[in-house]
Amino acid sequence: MKVLYMGEESLRQKSEPVKEITEDIKQLVEAMFETMEEKDGIGLAAPQVGQNIRLFVVGLETQRFVFINPEIIETSQETCSMEEGCLSIPKIYEAVIRPSAVKVQFLNLEGRRKTIEADGLLARVIQHENDHLNGILFVDKLDEELREAVIKKFNQKQENALKKHHRRLRRKGQR
Ligand code: ZN
Numbered sequence: 001m002k003v004l005y006m007g008e009e010s011l012r013q014k015s016e017p018v019k020e021i022t023e024d025i026k027q028l029v030e031a032m033f034e035t036m037e038e039k040d041g042i043g044l045a046a047p048q049v050g051q052n053i054r055l056f057v058v059g060l061e062t063q064r065f066v067f068i069n070p071e072i073i074e075t076s077q078e079t080c081s082m083e084e085g086c087l088s089i090p091k092i093y094e095a096v097i098r099p100s101a102v103k104v105q106f107l108n109l110e111g112r113r114k115t116i117e118a119d120g121l122l123a124r125v126i127q128h129e130n131d132h133l134n135g136i137l138f139v140d141k142l143d144e145e146l147r148e149a150v151i152k153k154f155n156q157k158q159e160n161a162l163k164k165h166h167r168r169l170r171r172k173g174q175r
Helices: 023-038 120-132 144-174
Strands: 043-045 055-060 063-075 079-086 089-099 101-107 113-119
Touching (some): 023 043, 055 120, 079 120, 089 120, 089 144
Antiparallel strands (some): 043 055, 079 089, 101 113
C-alpha cells in the first residue's frame, strides 16, 4: 500500500466512524499491518493510506493492536516528552510533549467494545495515531519556529528525492 506524505489532502481531513466491520475492513487492516511492518513503523492510521475512516493499527514488539472508532476518554495530567516520527513525514524525528497515560475506548476487529489504559510507548502511539483521524500531524504540536523548520526540511528532502528520481530516469533514457 502507498503511504501518503504530508501535503496530501486526505491527511488533513477529519475521518468518519466505521459503520460496520466488513470483510473489506478486515482486509484493509491486514494490508495496513503489512505496510507498517514493511516500513518499520509502529503505528499506521487509515487516512495515511487514503481511507478517511476512524481506524488505526499499532504494532509493538510482537503485539498487534487494532483500534476502530477509538475515543480517548481520559488523559493523565502528567505529560512527558518523547521523540516522534511518522510514516507520512519520513526520516524526521522531533520531541513532542503529550500526556503520559491515556484511557481509550474502541472496537476491536470482532466488533467488541474494549477499554484499555496505556502508558509509555503505547500511550504515545495511540495519541499520535488518534490525531491522524482528526487531520492532525505531530508537527502541528511543535512550536511555530521548529514546525516551520521541520516542514522546510521535509520539503527539501522531497525535492531532492524527486531530483534523484529524475536523474535516474534520464540515465535510463540514455541507455
Ligand atoms: Zn503518523
